[in-house]
Amino acid sequence: MTDAPPLLRLTGITKRFPGIVALDGVDLTLHxxxxxxxTGENGxxxxxxxxxxxxxxxxxxxxxxxDGVERPLGSPKEALDLxxxxxxxxxxxxxxxxxAENIFIGRLPRGRTRAIDWxxxxxxxxxxxxxxxxxxxxxxxxxxxxxxxxxxxxIARAVSSPSRLLILDEATSSLSEAAARRLLExxxxxRSRGVAVLMISHxxxxxxxxxxxxxxxxxxxxxxxxRLPSTPPSALVRLMVGRELRDYYRKRTIEPGEPVLExxxxxxxxxxxxxxxxxxxxxxxxxxAGLAGSGKAEFGLALAGAIPSEGSVRVLGRPAxxxxxxxxxxxxxxLVPDDRQRSALLPTRSVAENFSVAWTGELTRAGVLDARxxxxxxxxxxxRYDVTTGSPQRRITALSGGNQQKVxxxxxxxxxxxxxxxxxxxxGIDVGAKSEIYRLMQDRAERGAAIVVISSELAELLGIADxxxxxxxxxxxxxFAAAELDEERLAHVVVSGGPLEPAA
Amino acid sequence: MGRYAGVLVALVLLCVYLSITQxxxxxxGNITNIAKSNSVVFVLAIGATxxxxxxxxxxxxxxTTAAAGMVLGLAMExxxxxxxxxxxxxxxxxxxxxxxGILITKLRISFLVVTLGTLSIYQSFALIVxxxxxxxxxxxxxxxxLSDFVNDQIGPFPILLIFDLxxxxxxxxxxxYTGFGRALFAVGSNPEAARLNGIEVGRIILITYGxxxxxxxxxxxVQVGRLTGASAQADxxxxxxxxxxxxxxxxxxxxxxxxxxxxxxxxxxxxVVQNGLTLSDVSSFWHGTVSGVILIGAVGLGVRRDLxxxxxxxxxxxxxxxxxxx
Numbered sequence: 001m002t003d004a005p006p007l008l009r010l011t012g013i014t015k016r017f018p019g020i021v022a023l024d025g026v027d028l029t030l031h032x033x034x035x036x037x038x039t040g041e042n043g044x045x046x047x048x049x050x051x052x053x054x055x056x057x058x059x060x061x062x063x064x065x066x067d068g069v070e071r072p073l074g075s076p077k078e079a080l081d082l083x084x085x086x087x088x089x090x091x092x093x094x095x096x097x098x099x100a101e102n103i104f105i106g107r108l109p110r111g112r113t114r115a116i117d118w119x120x121x122x123x124x125x126x127x128x129x130x131x132x133x134x135x136x137x138x139x140x141x142x143x144x145x146x147x148x149x150x151x152x153x154x155i156a157r158a159v160s161s162p163s164r165l166l167i168l169d170e171a172t173s174s175l176s177e178a179a180a181r182r183l184l185e186x187x188x189x190x191r192s193r194g195v196a197v198l199m200i201s202h203x204x205x206x207x208x209x210x211x212x213x214x215x216x217x218x219x220x221x222x223x224x225x226x227r228l229p230s231t232p233p234s235a236l237v238r239l240m241v242g243r244e245l246r247d248y249y250r251k252r253t254i255e256p257g258e259p260v261l262e263x264x265x266x267x268x269x270x271x272x273x274x275x276x277x278x279x280x281x282x283x284x285x286x287x288x289a290g291l292a293g294s295g296k297a298e299f300g301l302a303l304a305g306a307i308p309s310e311g312s313v314r315v316l317g318r319p320a321x322x323x324x325x326x327x328x329x330x331x332x333x334x335l336v337p338d339d340r341q342r343s344a345l346l347p348t349r350s351v352a353e354n355f356s357v358a359w360t361g362e363l364t365r366a367g368v369l370d371a372r373x374x375x376x377x378x379x380x381x382x383x384r385y386d387v388t389t390g391s392p393q394r395r396i397t398a399l400s401g402g403n404q405q406k407v408x409x410x411x412x413x414x415x416x417x418x419x420x421x422x423x424x425x426x427x428g429i430d431v432g433a434k435s436e437i438y439r440l441m442q443d444r445a446e447r448g449a450a451i452v453v454i455s456s457e458l459a460e461l462l463g464i465a466d467x468x469x470x471x472x473x474x475x476x477x478x479x480f481a482a483a484e485l486d487e488e489r490l491a492h493v494v495v496s497g498g499p500l501e502p503a504a
Numbered sequence: 505m506g507r508y509a510g511v512l513v514a515l516v517l518l519c520v521y522l523s524i525t526q527x528x529x530x531x532x533g534n535i536t537n538i539a540k541s542n543s544v545v546f547v548l549a550i551g552a553t554x555x556x557x558x559x560x561x562x563x564x565x566x567x568t569t570a571a572a573g574m575v576l577g578l579a580m581e582x583x584x585x586x587x588x589x590x591x592x593x594x595x596x597x598x599x600x601x602x603x604x605g606i607l608i609t610k611l612r613i614s615f616l617v618v619t620l621g622t623l624s625i626y627q628s629f630a631l632i633v634x635x636x637x638x639x640x641x642x643x644x645x646x647x648x649x650l651s652d653f654v655n656d657q658i659g660p661f662p663i664l665l666i667f668d669l670x671x672x673x674x675x676x677x678x679x680x681y682t683g684f685g686r687a688l689f690a691v692g693s694n695p696e697a698a699r700l701n702g703i704e705v706g707r708i709i710l711i712t713y714g715x716x717x718x719x720x721x722x723x724x725x726v727q728v729g730r731l732t733g734a735s736a737q738a739d740x741x742x743x744x745x746x747x748x749x750x751x752x753x754x755x756x757x758x759x760x761x762x763x764x765x766x767x768x769x770x771x772x773x774x775x776v777v778q779n780g781l782t783l784s785d786v787s788s789f790w791h792g793t794v795s796g797v798i799l800i801g802a803v804g805l806g807v808r809r810d811l812x813x814x815x816x817x818x819x820x821x822x823x824x825x826x827x828x829x830x
Contacts, residue, residue, distance in 0.1 A: 304700065306699075306700060324704070325699055325700050325701070325702055326702035326703070326704055329701075329702040330702075335700055337700055342694075342696065343694075343696045343697055343700055344694075344697050344700070345694060345697060346689070346690050346693035346694050346697055346698075346760065347693060347694060347760070348689075348692075348693045348756070348758075348759075348760035348761040349689060349690070349693050349760065349761075353686065353689065353690070356686065357686065357687075357690045357697070357698065357701050357703070358701045358702070360683045360686050360687060360703070361683070361702070363683075364682065364683035367682050367683055367684060368681060368682055368683075369680075369681050369682055369683055369685070369686060371680075371681060411701075
């Protein structure tokens with residue numbers, strides 16, 4: 001370390017929200033050329049701290065120094081001017097503008113006449129995208145892209161900005177493993193050029209791959225500053241949750257029962273999903289892996305009746321009508337979608353209504369809602385799915401991501417459905433909540449559901465699934481028993497679409 | 505509660521002020537007058553509340569009222585007895601609302617475009633059917649029923665006031681205690697989430713515009729009764745007053761939240777302001793200015809509160825804050 005003042009020093013940062021102290025006297029020091037991990041469970045204050053550091057949120061108390069000079073850091077603009085750039089899982093793109101315009105928004109290249117130099121803009125954008133290996137036409141409007149590609153554009157914008165401190169707040173959570181790896185390569189390159197990096201991720205292996213030091217938050221306080229990778233993951237997780245997390249994936253022995261879900265040549269009408277055939281038995285958890293655009297997301301959406309499809313699907317021997325989500329639900333197939341904000345939450349409604357929106361049919365008789373039964377059922381669900389909320393009447397958006405996800409999963413689990421399709425069920429939530437969600441999934445399977453889990457996290461699939469399907473370019477390229485695989489060999493099939501390599 | 509608390513406080517303060525400065529304000533006669541003269545607005549605003557919760561708006565509401573009023577007038581003129589007349593009027597309103605709803609949900613045309621178009625078409629229809637002439641229903645058979653409905657009292661309470669209260673209770677009950685009400689809030693809050701949870705979004709929206717049409721049919725009965733005739737020309741300030749009342753009452757134009765109690769307070773607030781201006785001998789030319797300032801002020805204050813609220817949440821850049829929440 002040199003004697004130069006740290007790039008960013010936060011001292012005694014305190015932030016209160018109504019009813020809770022989100023940050024309680026937090027200290028954090030970031031140095032140029034160092035990747036610093038910030039970890040902790042959901043609701044521990046990681047994102048709040050990141051937002052204070054990015055000028056997006058005003059602190060109630062505490063001191064911020066940049067290069068040893070005290071700064072108010074009262075606005076995102078001030079932070080940006082100081083070279084503090086943030087990537088979050090929230091998208092902040094202009095959907096009607098092109099990819100290239102979005103990457104260079106606010107700093108479009110100008111020609112001699114001050115007119116925008118479109119040729120240079122496109123060339124510069126191409127260069128940034130190629131560096132990240134993002135295959136997308138830079139002229140396309142961003143709004144036409146998939147969420148994953150949008151996230152990559154967001155990242156391209158951030159890494160091409162002149163930055164001295166890059167804050168990654170769950171930036172990889174909606175990326176495929178391959179895209180996440182590319183992002184981490186770029187992060188390493190920036191770091192070697194002297195950029196400081198603050199990294200928040202629930203993927204421990206990413207933290208271990210990139211960061212050399214970690215600050216652990218719990219309940220808004222710093223519980224430890226540790227070195228990586230010398231601190232083993234088990235110790236880090238213990239610091240985060242304050243207890244030992246054994247049986248992270250509780251292994252179970254199942255006796256798969258009769259076929260519950262029989263999919264025969266299901267394909268999406270837009271051609272992104274080639275005809276796919278699959279049988280899932282009672283009590284079985286089938287994992288679905290694949291890159292972005294591999295068709296794995298479409299497989300889930302088609303099963304749930306959310307996109308137009310063709311082919312035949314039987315649930316418990318009866319044909320299911322997949323023309324609409326409500327008909328798929330009537331046939332016994334429920335979906336937890338991958339994008340919580342966009343397709344799952346009712347942001348203006350309470351926790352209770354976010355639960356009961358899935359149960360309206362069961363709670364109404366002749367159109368009239370049984371409010372007492374609803375209250376009872378919501379209270380039971382809050383307990384069963386372990387949702388931390390002050391009251392069932394709180395707005396859903398006041399909850400942490402993990403608790404929101406428990407509501408979204410719980411409302412579907414609590415319906416009497418034979419088939420559950422879960423797309424990225426643990427995206428952007430912490431280790432503690434994850435293991436609870438795995439437990440809930442396994443319980444649900446044991447109680448007789450057939451579960452299809454679509455995930456970009458291979459370790460998760462290997463841990464939770466009995467069988468794993470790998471999608472590549474719209475079709476299934478392999479089907480494996482989870483027990484015979486390890487992460488590396490699975491990753492090879494996911495990335496290349498090639499056959500399974502023999503175990504080393 | 506909450507979304508309209510500010511307007512409620514303002515309404516109470518205004519009433520206190522007016523009862524001190526204007527002797528007649530607190531008389532029963534003036535109070536029932538406020539209730540009666542705002543009934544048309546109130547009935548329409550109840551229907552509009554459903555539409556706004558669905559994250560839409562029905563710009564054709566005043567034209568629908570005029571068109572349904574003409575049906576009422578023509579049917580009475582033709583000598584129909586009162587029950588079929590009223591049924592035909594209400595059903596015609598529902599029909600026009602469903603036409604809006606079908607265009608929006610089946611042909612997937614924006615509600616702004618559809619209801620702007622039908623604003624013009626329904627108004628034109630009202631002019632065409634009787635050559636632009638007002639139909640006087642005074643003295644027609646069945647007129648006494650209409651007249652009693654808008655003028656008579658049960659004890660000290662005008663029938664119209666009781667009608668409005670019943671409407672309020674029914675609408676509030678539908679929003680709160682029916683599957684449809686829950687589905688409506690879900691659709692307004694996040695249509696994709698609603699759809700994936702098995703709600704037939706198109707059907708909910710269709711019903712919602714049907715309700716707006718039903719309200720217009722009912723409002724036209726009140727209006728024809730009060731004017732003792734059906735005017736072929738829609739009241740030009742009606743649409744604005746209705747929408748303003750809904751928004752002032754705290755129902756968010758971005759959908760997914762609000763309610764009819766807030767709408768009642770919004771209607772009363774605008775009504776009391778008008779009444780106060782009239783009692784204070786302020787030229788009626790100024791009434792529109794005052795209503796407009798109140799609308800912008802009330803919704804502006806609501807938006808500011810939402811901004812403060814969401815600034816504490818996860819949204820990051822100010823540029824996103826004014827986007828609708830779905």
